[in-house]
Amino acid sequence: MQHTEILTLIQSEPSLHQVIVKGWVRSFRSNRFIALNDGSTIKNIQCVVDFEKFEEETLKKITVGAAIEVKGLLVESQGQGQAVEIQVEAVEILGEANPEDVKLTILSPKRHSLEKLREQAHLRVRTNTFSAVMRTRSKLAFAIHEYFQKNGFNYMHAPIITGSDAEGAGEMFRVSALDPKNPPLDENGNINYKEDFFGKETNLTVSGQLEAETYAMGLGKVYTFGPTFRAENSNTSRHLAEFWMIEPEVAFNDLDANMDLAEDFIKYIVNYALENCADDLEFLEDRLLQDEKSKPQAERSDMALREKLKFIVDNNFKRVTYTEAIEILKRSKPNQKKKFKYIIDEWGADLQSEHERFLVEKHFKCPVILFDYPAKIKAFYMRLNDDGNTVRAMDVLFPGIGEIVGGSQREERYDVLKQKMETMGIDEKELWWYLELRKFGTAVHSGFGLGFERMVQFVTGMGNIRDVIPYPRTPGNAEF
Amino acid sequence: MQHTEILTLIQSEPSLHQVIVKGWVRSFRSNRFIALNDGSTIKNIQCVVDFEKFEEETLKKITVGAAIEVKGLLVESQGQGQAVEIQVEAVEILGEANPEDVKLTILSPKRHSLEKLREQAHLRVRTNTFSAVMRTRSKLAFAIHEYFQKNGFNYMHAPIITGSDAEGAGEMFRVSALDPKNPPLDENGNINYKEDFFGKETNLTVSGQLEAETYAMGLGKVYTFGPTFRAENSNTSRHLAEFWMIEPEVAFNDLDANMDLAEDFIKYIVNYALENCADDLEFLEDRLLQDEKSKPQAERSDMALREKLKFIVDNNFKRVTYTEAIEILKRSKPNQKKKFKYIIDEWGADLQSEHERFLVEKHFKCPVILFDYPAKIKAFYMRLNDDGNTVRAMDVLFPGIGEIVGGSQREERYDVLKQKMETMGIDEKELWWYLELRKFGTAVHSGFGLGFERMVQFVTGMGNIRDVIPYPRTPGNAEF
Numbered sequence: 001m002q003h004t005e006i007l008t009l010i011q012s013e014p015s016l017h018q019v020i021v022k023g024w025v026r027s028f029r030s031n032r033f034i035a036l037n038d039g040s041t042i043k044n045i046q047c048v049v050d051f052e053k054f055e056e057e058t059l060k061k062i063t064v065g066a067a068i069e070v071k072g073l074l075v076e077s078q079g080q081g082q083a084v085e086i087q088v089e090a091v092e093i094l095g096e097a098n099p100e101d102v103k104l105t106i107l108s109p110k111r112h113s114l115e116k117l118r119e120q121a122h123l124r125v126r127t128n129t130f131s132a133v134m135r136t137r138s139k140l141a142f143a144i145h146e147y148f149q150k151n152g153f154n155y156m157h158a159p160i161i162t163g164s165d166a167e168g169a170g171e172m173f174r175v176s177a178l179d180p181k182n183p184p185l186d187e188n189g190n191i192n193y194k195e196d197f198f199g200k201e202t203n204l205t206v207s208g209q210l211e212a213e214t215y216a217m218g219l220g221k222v223y224t225f226g227p228t229f230r231a232e233n234s235n236t237s238r239h240l241a242e243f244w245m246i247e248p249e250v251a252f253n254d255l256d257a258n259m260d261l262a263e264d265f266i267k268y269i270v271n272y273a274l275e276n277c278a279d280d281l282e283f284l285e286d287r288l289l290q291d292e293k294s295k296p297q298a299e300r301s302d303m304a305l306r307e308k309l310k311f312i313v314d315n316n317f318k319r320v321t322y323t324e325a326i327e328i329l330k331r332s333k334p335n336q337k338k339k340f341k342y343i344i345d346e347w348g349a350d351l352q353s354e355h356e357r358f359l360v361e362k363h364f365k366c367p368v369i370l371f372d373y374p375a376k377i378k379a380f381y382m383r384l385n386d387d388g389n390t391v392r393a394m395d396v397l398f399p400g401i402g403e404i405v406g407g408s409q410r411e412e413r414y415d416v417l418k419q420k421m422e423t424m425g426i427d428e429k430e431l432w433w434y435l436e437l438r439k440f441g442t443a444v445h446s447g448f449g450l451g452f453e454r455m456v457q458f459v460t461g462m463g464n465i466r467d468v469i470p471y472p473r474t475p476g477n478a479e480f
Numbered sequence: 481m482q483h484t485e486i487l488t489l490i491q492s493e494p495s496l497h498q499v500i501v502k503g504w505v506r507s508f509r510s511n512r513f514i515a516l517n518d519g520s521t522i523k524n525i526q527c528v529v530d531f532e533k534f535e536e537e538t539l540k541k542i543t544v545g546a547a548i549e550v551k552g553l554l555v556e557s558q559g560q561g562q563a564v565e566i567q568v569e570a571v572e573i574l575g576e577a578n579p580e581d582v583k584l585t586i587l588s589p590k591r592h593s594l595e596k597l598r599e600q601a602h603l604r605v606r607t608n609t610f611s612a613v614m615r616t617r618s619k620l621a622f623a624i625h626e627y628f629q630k631n632g633f634n635y636m637h638a639p640i641i642t643g644s645d646a647e648g649a650g651e652m653f654r655v656s657a658l659d660p661k662n663p664p665l666d667e668n669g670n671i672n673y674k675e676d677f678f679g680k681e682t683n684l685t686v687s688g689q690l691e692a693e694t695y696a697m698g699l700g701k702v703y704t705f706g707p708t709f710r711a712e713n714s715n716t717s718r719h720l721a722e723f724w725m726i727e728p729e730v731a732f733n734d735l736d737a738n739m740d741l742a743e744d745f746i747k748y749i750v751n752y753a754l755e756n757c758a759d760d761l762e763f764l765e766d767r768l769l770q771d772e773k774s775k776p777q778a779e780r781s782d783m784a785l786r787e788k789l790k791f792i793v794d795n796n797f798k799r800v801t802y803t804e805a806i807e808i809l810k811r812s813k814p815n816q817k818k819k820f821k822y823i824i825d826e827w828g829a830d831l832q833s834e835h836e837r838f839l840v841e842k843h844f845k846c847p848v849i850l851f852d853y854p855a856k857i858k859a860f861y862m863r864l865n866d867d868g869n870t871v872r873a874m875d876v877l878f879p880g881i882g883e884i885v886g887g888s889q890r891e892e893r894y895d896v897l898k899q900k901m902e903t904m905g906i907d908e909k910e911l912w913w914y915l916e917l918r919k920f921g922t923a924v925h926s927g928f929g930l931g932f933e934r935m936v937q938f939v940t941g942m943g944n945i946r947d948v949i950p951y952p953r954t955p956g957n958a959e960f
Contacts, residue, residue, distance in 0.1 A: 003732065005632065005700070007632065022731075022732045022923070023700075024698075024921045025921070038700045038731070039634075039698050039699035039700035039701070039731070040632060040699075040700050040701075065920045065921045066921045067921035067922060067923040094921070094922070094923045094924070095892070095918075095920075095921045095922030095923050096921075097919070097920045097921045098919070101919060101920070102920065105920065107920055122691075122694040122913040122914075122916065122917065123694075123698075123916075123920065125694070125695050125698035125699055126697070126698040130698075131698060131699060134634060134636070134695070134699060135634055135699065137635075137637075138629075138633075138634040138635040138636070139629075141625075141635045142625055142629045142635065145621075145622055145625050149618075149619075149622045152485065152487065152520060153618075154519075154614060154615055154618040155617075155618040155621045155622065156614070156618070156950060157617075157707075157724060157949060157950060158950070158951070159722065159950070159951040159953060159958075159960065160640070160707045160709075160722055161653075161684075161709075161721070161722050161953050161958055162958065162960075163958040163959060163960070164960070171657070173641075173655050173656065173657055173677070174655070174656055174657065174660065175653050175654070175655055175684065176653065176654055176656070176660070177651070177653055177654065177711040178660075180654065180656070180658075180660070180663060180671050181663075181670065181671055183660060183661075190661065191660050191661055197653070197711055197713075197721065197955060197956075198721075198953065198955070198956060198957060198958035199955075199956040199957070199958075200958060202958050204641075204655065211602075211950065211951060211960060214602040214603075214605070214960075215605050215614070215950060217606070218504075218519050218603075218605035218606040218610075218611060219519035219520075219605060219611060219614060219615065220485070220503075220518045220519035220520050221519070221520075226706075226707065227637075227640045227706065227707065229640075229641075231657040231677055233677075241641070241677065241678075242639065242640055242641055244637060251502075251518070251519070252483065252502045412575070433602035433959075433960055434602075436602065436603075437602065438575075439577070439578070439581060440545045440575075440577045440581070440582065440585065440587055440603070441504045441505070441545045441546045441547035441574070441575045441576075441577045442547060442574070442575030443502070443547040443574045443575050444574070469637060470636060470637060470638070470639070470691065470695060471638070471639040471691060473639060473641050473678065475677060475678070475679075476677075476678060476679040477678060477679070478639075478641055478642065478643040478678035478679075478680060478682050479643060480639065480642075480643070480644070480691060480694075480913055
């Protein structure tokens, strides 16, 4: 007989039929009630043991963390909190978990700090919090693919190892197969990358956008979903050295269509999580409420987790130009009372997280899309407006997070792009192919990037980005 | 008015309504028939121009590669090969393509070699072959996610940068942020990786399996789908330095269940392609037929492309032990007549591609799953059989390709695994977490790996793996 997953069992009627389950013991109370979990759901199935019918030797091995197989009848539960339970007929110990050893790990049944859980990242997915986060992460990833595929986009794998470092989105990691101690040198005493694996210096990608553009200009609508990297020494709760990014790119879309796409896309995936991760989000919402009880009132969330997600789905994102936003910020109380760390005193200032959050959380009280930013603070590939000062850039700002999406209409005019690359010191020899796209049937096109882990943070309510990816890579940390 | 995608239009009835399309000119015959493509389908829409109604200046710019917008009525086609066409009322040139410049590119309307197309990989997706391959690739990727999500698996992102090099699947690329010319040295004169970004030596992953196992032992069923890397100097039509891999891992699955999963999974995704990429596969099938006409009879495929795919879906994979396979190979004609490059003379020999293909194509004439391989030729983590000589490994062998999937039941017994790691020289200090999984509720579990590009090659019939990924990375090549 095959075993049945707990997710299936807890949704079943009490059939009185025999079932087999396999999973890990979460608790064993009074030598009678086993709470068993197999990862298919946050819920445990209660397995009720009549201890007089079992060997003492077996009962002793039913300990927290042990893997067991239970055979028994699926019956109506006598207790509260579950509709069905298993009346146990046989138990097989698959893998023991010595209680003395378990005590030294995060599997032991007490509250462990998130820091401690990170040190044992190979075991943390066996806790309620991390199993809920990781199931939700998986569902969100699928929602992203489903959204784009339903809408006729092609999934495109942008290269991870890149010979170009021109995009300038951040510091890069070098990739090499040369002997690091005795690298070959050229006649000038520099490292001779011609002898390296790829015959040139290579790095890990910071963005797949430029390559995605080449594919949009043939396939029409594409998206990437892959890992990207930053060699930046940012030890914050919002930064990872290795993270996953989604970058759609659409031929013939202008900035308005780009904003429509971003809003529709975000609402789709957040709604997907609400509909498909109900149990996990309920648990994470409670967790957050408990967590915030120890915080001062001012730092607590205005809305419970699922309420916040519903708010995103149900409300229009407010669209505001950068210029309007600067006016609002200049006149704002925290600016006038010098409560902002960075005071906004003139047009052209780069917005900080504190400003973005003020606009979203205090002023508009809804998600905001800022657009038409000063050209000087944005990347070379963004389309120049007729005013000559602003570019067709957009950032989607979220409560509690600030910028969650950044995008733009791309500069499709050959001469303008060439000029901007020159002015901003981008090497034309390296990006010849990017420039060449504008020579052969160029067209208006737009796209944006969403940092996947920031979206997972938002949906799960986890405060630290290291707790929404299985094995976080940060300065000084590449364990496992 | 919004523009409509060509995929939608060619499936429409001739409505006589006005429509707008945007796309790239594939041809312009007799100053009258524009073949327009927007990437949504391999098919072009025919736009019929009454040249007397248009400016000479406009008509001159409707050249191969140009991006244009066409407004007109959707009418029944007068010609063959399409049900509807557009009776053009207005044309706007969005982006020109100078014919003199186009001549120097692969956009020019003549047959270009695949090598030439690779040199212009930023443009090749505008050709029929590459747009068909890349749409099929996208659909296959989605089929993979859909299969696993429907079946309760969780998508898990294994780390790309890894501090471990113990898996031994192949040579690794080093990742570093140190100054390569003047790296910091320790007291022994070795590079002091403690000063590197992660505080240790790091590499690009060769497989996410070991980390996937940690997640299977908490979430039950997981799969990875991410890039993996090999710094191996393999200049073949089957090897890339950067490629995407799918690695499912399932708690409580033994090797039989693992074989069932692999077979069911492969049939699902191949069938998905047949059902969802009909037009592209038809084109690729014709392409392959044309291509093989120039080959000697013996090198041509026995079946047409779609027939071969249907064969996979409709037939059971034959399951054979390694030991049986060796007996078959020893007795085989090519072995006795010494036609194999590597003669099989005893049990324990590692099978080469020629042997795998003989078994699949000549002997069994169907996909084959070989299992129970000699322990000595397989990885340390595979479960030892009671005979002490073989391990619970399996390889799925495909016609024309050889091994497409490799997997195993994993060694779940702490003592046996520890012993094998010692014997095979795997550093226990590095994989402490992997070993520890066997201390806390260990259980039978299994998984396998599928190289995504090899599956795309199989489904699209493309001979060279460099032609099924947007920007291939191979020795000496990291352009774009």
